[in-house]
Amino acid sequence: MRIPPVICALIVLITLIPVPARAAARQADERWHSFTTANGLAGNIVQAIWQSPSGALWFGTENGVSRYDGTAWASYRTADGLLDANVWAISGDAASVWFATSSGLSRLDAIGWRSFTVADGLPGNDVRAVLVDTSGNVWAGTFGQGIAVLRPGAERWQSLAAWPGAFVQAIWQARSGDVWFGTNGLGALRLRAGRVEQFSFRERNRNTVWSIGETARGDVWLASFQGLVQVRDDTSVVLADERVDGVDLAAVEALAVVGDTTGDLWFATRAQGLLRRSATGWQRIRSGAGLTHDYVQTIFVDRSDRLWFGTRGGGVSMRDARPLQVAALRPAISVVNVSDGVTVRRDGQVFEAVQNDLRFHFALAVPWLPPHEVAFRYWLTSTGTASDAQLVRSAAQAPAQAASEVAVDLPPASYTLHVQALVADTPAA
Template sequence: MSLSISVDSMIAVRLKSPSPHLRTITVFILTSVLVPQLVSQVLPLGSLTRARAITQYKFDRWQTDDGLPDNTINSILQSSDGYLWLGTQRGLSRFDGVKFTNFDIANTPGLLNNALSVLFEDAEGALWIGTGGGGLTRLKKGRFESFTTANGLSNNYISSIAQDSAGVLWIGTYGGGLVRYRDGLFEAMTTSNGLASNFVRCLFSDRQGILWVGTNGGGLNKLAHGRIERFSVKHGLPDDNVKSISQDQEGRLWIGTSNGLARYQDGRFIRQTNWNAVPNSYVASLMVDDEGTLWIGTNGSGLSRYDGKLVDTYTMNEGLANNFVSAVAQDTEGNIWIGTERGGLNRLRKTKVLTYTTKEGLSIDYVRSVFEDQKGRIWIGTNGGGINILKNGAFSVFTTKHGLSNDFIRPIFEDSKGTMWIGTWGGGVTLYRNRRFDRPRELEAISNKFIRAINEDTKGNIWIGTNGGGLNRYANGKLTVFQTKNGLSNDFVSSIAEDRAGAIWVGTSGGGLNKLVGDSITVFKGEQGLPSEFVTSLSVDHDGVLWIATNGGGICRFKDGTFTTWRSSDGLVDDIIYSILDDEEDSFWLSSTRGISRIFKRDLDAHAGRRSTTLHVLTFNEVDGMKSSECSGGTNSAACRTKDGRLWFPTVEGLVVVNPTTVKKDTFGFPVYIERIVIDKIAIDHE
């Protein structure tokens, strides 16, 4: 006899979110739930360029205090309608991104045991729930129905579920062998039929229609065309206790055992013994993501990731709640969901921006400047950690030990001859040329050792802005100094730019803007329309227009002799702007104390022409992957656009990278699901 019970549905209209953040939006009596979908496990594995270190995911965690019924999660599944289902030691939990709805033997008669071992969704959308002693439960069209030995199951301890290409459901039991469910009937296959062990631990149906059966003590069994083929340690398996199986798009099987990992390729097993991360670990779960990366959950060694070339790990030392990983799954936005023993539900979420910190190899998290040289190397100036150079995903660190005059770096610039100019805070200028750091004697005469800006004009002159010593021009081995005594508005120079006409523009901290033509200086301050006399950066766009970022006055444009200003009152995220970069889509990117913002140039033009009163500003902060929303500024190289189009921003907690192309493509639809309708506190049946 089978039991059935209907689900006590939660309210809502469900939406699938374009954002990686799961949240609830209430509209009248309907709630929208934003949960991304999971992808298939049969995905490519192979030649990838590691784009994101495992430490560069945003980590989130949910435990019993957040509504989970138990902190041990044995199975994770996202159903086709977008819910995240969790099989725990104390029942079933459904997660909508905001709250957990829990089902157990006390409130769900269709569940006969709270210890859930496996979850599986069949081709018709029914959810199958395997329990440790309570048999099998099916949730279909809102109703729970249970199946036990009384209904034909060989054993009530369910370990795994799979469905083959013919639509046949296979159930692995712990002690009762393998069970086939077809046309409403259960048929058992045990050692008497050729199975190596009646203790089935995992099942996997591959793309060729082969059913793979992992057992405890009996190794791996291959069921194809009605025949069973058995593999054990004699054939190359690391161990005869097989715990997990997955497959990549190239057809290779990955087999996790209680004594490490192996892959099955071209008819033979290859044990992965050369990995420091998972040499002999108990591999409890495997998942291949949509980028072809293999995720490996272990019992005691945390989570490992293999992209075809590199292996890295994520353990409690990096923030994982527990090193015993029992389940791994992925959603369509690339987020990795991790079920642990006693550690609850964990998520590694891909973020809009990428942040490099000391965890990835930076010498110090406080970054002040960034610059790409002609060879594509990223030069990073830090506040006390010297110069860091990022090349091919690895950092090299250079300090005073290597010849730098000071480890507190401000501007970085490469001249037309390939020489790197490094401005320091208190140590003047250091050059990098001929593969060594150098401090030429003639540069010792710079008017101040605190350097804020370095640039080169079209004539090959090097301009150096100092913090209190004015502006220096280096030409033909000689220095010429411009200060307040000979017409400069202020001796605290923050930025330098050259326009198309060859004029040199000099931004200052407190003295506004200067325009140098030859030795003639014209000053622009508040009375000329400058919104703030504290200029943080200058840039000239591809139309030849000068853009000015300020401390306190937002941004402004100098065009046809007129300043046009945009502030926070117009829609900017902040009035303190450190840098302005443009991308290939004619957008501007602004760094500030409150994050990084994108604004379309056409919106600025429309706003300036009074054709629009609204600025559409997209801002990125900690939620999007920044460790801190506070960017760094006050130097000429407070942001950088590299040859590949990516944008780099220094912050007080790491170096942030934004890919404008990725941001542009990140749009999703919103499928809607009605969970419950309530009118005057009365639930209405909407089925």
Template structure:
């Protein structure tokens, strides 16, 4: 394979370099031919969130030291934003592109920010109605209303009035990491203590006792990070000590299946679970999943699912898993975020940068 082009971007407030390094798997695969290229954002920086903005034809990259906007036409940087530009905090955990073209950024201990198409920034703190300074998820309903997941419940922002409504007691746990909305308008929340669904009137919750998360086949120690613990523990280095743990009620990611199969939930140690409205089906490493900690889920236009795990990324076509790891060009095996672009390629956020998989069908 020829070496891919090199790209360097210096971030204004950290001299953070985005470098493209050409790599490709030398392994024989049954997957379609693919090339992986990686873009560095700094060895100690995390990429925790990615979002495709079709209106701007760009990819938003949320890192622990700021936000990048990448022009998808040539995969070249368009903008760089830090606190100096209007971002609430440089550590960006969530990005959501709203129907009105505003881009929402959820930060670690800094509240939320919006960036509109005119280039104006607005910051939201608890004093404005935001449930908490730690913001981890966004979803938008058909009316343009925003659902926001925080470490102290969930907000709904009315699209007409801009008023914030906060929900805490309705949720099975107030630490909300993932939100998605299905075709019926039901809102699904992934929390540190299980799953909650709101149908517009009532609230229903599920835990491992109901079928969420695979069984602990490896007899791993249960995670000590349950309930309301210290906020400082969430530094993303969840497996830094080398000891994997198990907590199937801890839900990192939520994705409504666009083929009608149900709703997917990525757990801590329990793999990924699918709820079809009646029963639960879970997939773990025993079934071919790359890792049992599932940070991110995305679905492609063909209905295939992508899972970002603690041991690489998996693609599931409904029958089998194909996995990609460091040997295939990933900068790091902990994959925290996934974005799928209209050209059919996939972007993965990891510690150190972003890896781009060019998927080519035979």
């Protein structure tokens, strides 16, 4: 039906109220989100996470690496210059990013990609760990060929004389400056003032450390093949001996450990989900309670205190304990099926209702959210009437946006469009 030329005023109300952050977020504030290949992640088996000084996050998967800046994803594989698509670890600084792969090391900087192998002095090509320390040294841990270091300005790697045949799968630097190495069979090795010390806690076939981390007050913990281990008095180790929700802490295989800024300690396990140690005790978190998979391989705390959990098959789960902060959006109207020669005025939200089939487009400008968790509820009202509320969801790829159904042949009038944004089915604005 064609409506005679009249002015149809559409007053679009999208009220998004920013929520101020608080110093200590309550548990009720925590939000869990997930990212998978559907959102742009290179692979759903996530083995490494690292944040660059610019704030972007890097994810190492079995199918390449991905960079995420909070809005857009970019992935890199062998065709782009990565030495091997299976990425075990990531580290770097403001100048470059290093990737430990099954075929050697890859480095990405402003010039481009460069590979490092045994031809460059590495003791082996199967590199399972990499760390750029605070002095600019690059450490590489190999699988069965020990440890090597590339000093600033050097062109060739040097092997560490101690433990030349070590199987090294983790390298970590404490806030004290000590560099730690997690090994298969030798426990943990600590490099302090040029001297290597060993922290052994079991028989050789169970003396395996997958990850090393520390609490906010500096207590060092080891995630091991069999049990959670604390380094005490800077010289000895103690195994945790509690049971948490059916999990024996002295026997569970922990693959990663990290301390957050609140003082809590987090452990990733092979099949038991997450274990969290706080001031009130231990807690177990499984899939369905935020995690996408109970097999968790790596944990990372970013500079905004978000916790990222890389899983084996479920992509990345992210826990954000801060209240959701939302920025105001500017509404826009698009018009479909405009007759030839008809001019539509777009000043504000007023236009001639010549053929007024209308579609509204919604977007939510909030970073670090998976677009598929964003939805919009909307309805139209005019004097004395109101349409039924409709719900539309964003697709998985950024940006988070959706479009309404087409409103056909609206009578000439003034209308108010009501819009509510939802994140994970929770009203955000």
